[in-house]
């Protein structure tokens with residue numbers, strides 16, 4: 001098994017159905033032996049990418065490259081790719097053995113080798129001894145195990161998994177998440193897993209592609225995506241985020257909630273409009289005097305190992321806080337955080353917003369061009 005060799009590539013792949021552009025110039029590279037996840041909301045184009053890989057769809061433009069060869073027009077059955085679906089898609093009139101043996105039989109593998117293969121695959125998915133069971137005698141989780149065994153019995157180079165755990169209850173999903181990851185590591189096959197569940201993506205993947213509107217918004221390790229989201233969509237979709245507008249005063253000072261904060265090095269220019277992200281777990285409650293800002297507690301809910309608190313500052317920004325102790329609804333408290341936990345995202349300011357900022361400077365009788373001055377910034381600019 002070669003590790004870290006490029007197995008699949010999309011070069012500027014686009015796909016439209018009639019007038020509707022479902023994928024827009026997608027570039028991606030998959031190395032062999034890795035667990036990849038396509039993560040995004042419903043309709044973002046995840047399943048369409050899987051269909052382009054499996055050969056169920058052809059791109060409108062661009063290239064799909066497998067093992068170094070362009071395969072845009074290669075029929076699905078000639079690709080060493082198998083898919084596991086959410087609804088299992090097993091043959092209901094065949095028993096477990098015959099379902100798993102289906103692919104090897106098509107390939108005319110000798111019956112003895114088939115028996116060995118089925119046994120090995122069933123052991124892998126923890127269904128040893130289930131050969132003679134009928135499909136309708138199995139639970140949802142067991143049926144999905146059979147579907148995984150059936151796909152893997154074809155010896156695919158790439159296994160595609162389209163929301164395979166979505167129909168299962170929470171506990172079973174967690175068990176199968178771990179098992180799938182173990183199977184992937186053991187076999188060393190490349191997995192491409194589709195989910196809209198960010199927790200699942202963070203828990204399972206070596207590398208995540210975050211999708212929205214037919215575009216890859218960001219790609220990276222789970223840690224990269226969580227700690228360094230590149231835009232508002234990613235920061236909101238992955239985990240919980242407090243996102244407020246800010247302005248850079250220098251390349252290491254950001255101004256937001258009416259104050260300057262140092263220790264920030266986000267590679268931004270002075271006066272650049274930014275969005276400031278603070279995760280709920282980075283915020284602590286304190287007394288109003290000690291707070292970096294003062295908020296009013298609006299709501300709270302008990303989440304087992306923490307309290308989720310919603311609070312509002314005097315500019316009406318809402319702040320979500322993970323607190324170890326409960327707070328009193330309606331009380332005024334301080335919010336504090338370590339400036340090192342501030343994450344800064346570039347904000348693409350529209351011309352109208354830039355003009356509004358300029359106007360705010362003029363109203364203050366300060367220099368007319370914000371770029372003339374780094375020491376005076378407007379309090380808030382609305383960009384929602």
Ligand SMILES: Nc1ncnc2c1ncn2[C@@H]1O[C@H](COP(=O)(O)OP(=O)(O)OP(=O)(O)O)[C@@H](O)[C@H]1O
Pocket residue numbers: 017020022040041042043044045046047048049196
């Ligand atoms: N055959 C088709 N004809 C027209 N539009 C389609 C077709 N297949 C998919 N679409 C559209 O393409 C977009 C992307 O669909 P896709 O199934 O890839 O999304 P997804 O991210 O996998 O979402 P979901 O989890 O809901 O399946 C959607 O807006 C969908 O309506």
